Amino acid sequence: MNIERLLISTAFATVALSTNASAQESVLGDSSAHASIFGWSGVYVGVNAGSSFGDFEHQYEFTIPGVPGPLLDGSIDLPVDGLLGGVQAGYNWQSGQFVYGVETDFQGSSVEGEGSISGGAVAPGGAVLTGQASTKLGWFGTVRARVGYTPVDRFMVYATGGLAYGHTESVLTGSIDTLQVASIKSETKTGWVVGGGVEYALNDNWTIKSEYLYANLGTAALYSGDFGIPGSDLSFSNDIAFHTARIGLNYAF
Numbered sequence: 001m002n003i004e005r006l007l008i009s010t011a012f013a014t015v016a017l018s019t020n021a022s023a024q025e026s027v028l029g030d031s032s033a034h035a036s037i038f039g040w041s042g043v044y045v046g047v048n049a050g051s052s053f054g055d056f057e058h059q060y061e062f063t064i065p066g067v068p069g070p071l072l073d074g075s076i077d078l079p080v081d082g083l084l085g086g087v088q089a090g091y092n093w094q095s096g097q098f099v100y101g102v103e104t105d106f107q108g109s110s111v112e113g114e115g116s117i118s119g120g121a122v123a124p125g126g127a128v129l130t131g132q133a134s135t136k137l138g139w140f141g142t143v144r145a146r147v148g149y150t151p152v153d154r155f156m157v158y159a160t161g162g163l164a165y166g167h168t169e170s171v172l173t174g175s176i177d178t179l180q181v182a183s184i185k186s187e188t189k190t191g192w193v194v195g196g197g198v199e200y201a202l203n204d205n206w207t208i209k210s211e212y213l214y215a216n217l218g219t220a221a222l223y224s225g226d227f228g229i230p231g232s233d234l235s236f237s238n239d240i241a242f243h244t245a246r247i248g249l250n251y252a253f
Contacts, residue, residue, distance in 0.1 A: 037153050038153055038154045038201040038204065039094060040092045040094045040099045040101075040148070040150070040156065040201075040252075041092055041093050041094045041099075042091070042092060042252055042253055043089070043090070043091050043252070043253045044089065044090055044091075044092070044207070044250045044251060044252040044253065045087070045088070045089045045250065045251055046087065046088050046089075046207075046248050046249050046250030046251060047085070047086070047087055047088075047248065047249055048085065048086055048087070048088055048105065048107070048211075048246045048247065048248035048249075049083075049084070049085040049246060049247060049248075050083075050084055050085075050211075050244060050245050050246025050247060051081065051082065051083055051084065051244070051245055051246070052080075052081065052082060052084055052109065052111045052137070052242045052243060052244045052245075053080065053081040053082075053111075053242065053243055054079075054080055054081075054241055054242035054243050055077045055078060055079055055080065055113075055241075056077070056078040056080050056113055056135045056238060056239070056240055056241075056242075057075050057076075057077050057078075057238065057239040057241075058075060058076040058077070058078065058115075058133045058135070058170075058172075058222070058236060058237070058238045058239075059073075059074070059075045059219075059236070059237050059238070059239070060072070060073065060074060060075070060076065060117070060131065060234070060235065060236050061073040061233075061234075061235050062129060062232070062233070062234045062235075063232060063233050064229055064231065064232040065230070065231035065232065072129055074117065076115045076116070076117050076131070076133045077115065078113030078114060078115045078133065078134070078135060079113050079115075080111050080112060080113035080135070080137075080242065081111065081113075082109060082110035082111035082112060082137070083109075083110050083111075084107040084108065084109045084110070084111065084140075084244065084246065085107060085108060086105055086106050086107030086108060086141075087105065087106060088103055088104065088105035088106075088248065088250070089103070089104060089105075090102055090103030090104065090146070092146075092148075094150075097149055097150045097151070098147070098148070098149055098150075099146070099147070099148035099149070099150060099156055099158070100145075100146070100147055100148075101145070101146040101148070102143070102144070102145055102146065103142075103143075103144050103146055103160070104141065104142065104143045104144070105141055105142055106139070106140075106141040107139060107140055107141065108138075108139050109137045109138060109139055109140060109166075111136070111137040111242065112134065112135065112136035112137065113134065113135060114132070114133065114134035114135075115132070115133055115134075116130070116131065116132045116133070117129070117130065117131045117132075118130050128176070129174065129175075129176050129234075130174065130175055130176075131172065131173060131174035131175070131236075132171075132172070132173050132174075133170065133171070133172050133236070133238075134170065134171045135168055135169070135170040135171075135238060135240070136168065136169050137166055137167070137168055137240070137242070138166075138167045138168070138169060139166060139167050140164065140165065140166030140167070140215065140217075141164070141165055141166070142162060142163060142164045142165075142193050142213070142215070143162050143163045144160045144161055144162035144163070144193060145160065145161060145162055146158050146159070146160045147159055147160075148199070154200055154201040155198070155199075155200050155201075156198065156199045156200075157196070157197075157198050158196060158197055158198075158199065159194075159195075159196045160193075160194070160195050160196060160197070160211075160213075161192070161193060161194040161195070162192070162193060163190065163191075163192065163193070164190070164191045164192055164193035164215040164216070164217060165188060165189065165190045165191070165217070166188070166189055166215070166217050166240070167186070167187070167188045167189075168186070168187060168189060168217070168238075168240055169184070169185070169186040170183075170184070170185050170186075170222050170238055171183075171184050172184075172185075172222055172223055172236050174234060174236075176229075179229070181223070181225060181234065183222060183223040183236070185222050185223075187220065189217040189218055189220060189240060190217065190218070191215065191216045191217040191218045191240075192215070192216055193213050193214065193215040193216075194213070194214055195211060195212050195213035195214060195244075196211070196212060197209050197210055197211030197212065198210055199250075201252075204252075205251055205252050205253075206249070206250070206251060206252075207249075207250045207252060208247070208248070208249055208250075209247065209248045209249075209250065210246075210247050210248075211244075211245075211246055211247070211248060212243070212244070212245050213243070213244040213246075214241070214242075214243055214244075215241065215242055215244065216239075216240070216241040217240040217241070218239070218240070219237055219238065219239045220237060220238060221235070221236075221237045222236040222237055222238055223235065223236045224236075
């Protein structure tokens with residue numbers, strides 16, 4: 001994706017800027033270097049943009065009376081991708097070369113995917129189970145701790161992790177011959193997120209960052225019913241996990 005190339009370019013540019021700044025400090029001498037040292041402590045707000053990608057897994061299982069075990073089970077894995085953009089705010093506290101902080105963010109998202117299944121003979125007479133699934137991530141946010149290290153002035157590498165939450169909408173359809181089922185489920189899910197990034201201070205107020213996150217919003221039931229056959233059960237659930245690559249611009253107060 002173009003946005004992923006932009007993210008990689010921004011990461012390299014951030015490292016290059018920090019290397020150049022460090023070289024200039026060496027040339028100017030200790031007094032000038034100490035005069036330009038950037039302090040990371042304080043409140044900041046900013047904006048971000050990037051892309052998300054991954055697989056949304058949709059597990060299914062079908063059982064009927066008198067037959068041991070499921071007649072059919074498996075997963076519809078939906079390749080998903082899309083763009084995102086949002087805002088963030090946080091607070092940093094610096095101790096020596098280490099920076100500790102907390103950050104919260106919120107993004108709108110166009111991440112979505114769809115797929116289908118076609119099973120074998122699963123009922124007397126050779127009936128075939130077919131189904132389709134689609135899921136969209138409308139928005140998501142995180143509340144995370146950050147731990148960073150500043151190897152040179154104005155440049156920080158950091159790890160991050162914490163709570164993730166997001167809103168999904170899933171549409172399911174299934175059929176066995178003339179028996180049909182349809183379900184739409186919209187819900188807000190919670191889970192966890194981990195990641196890391198690099199950040200560079202352009203001046204005393206503005207910083208840029210390049211960041212990667214992996215978020216898992218957990219597994220939730222989407223549908224369960226007898227599908228028109230007494231004693232039978234058709235169930236669907238989904239597992240929402242995705243990767244995010246993004247760039248950001250912050251203003252520190």
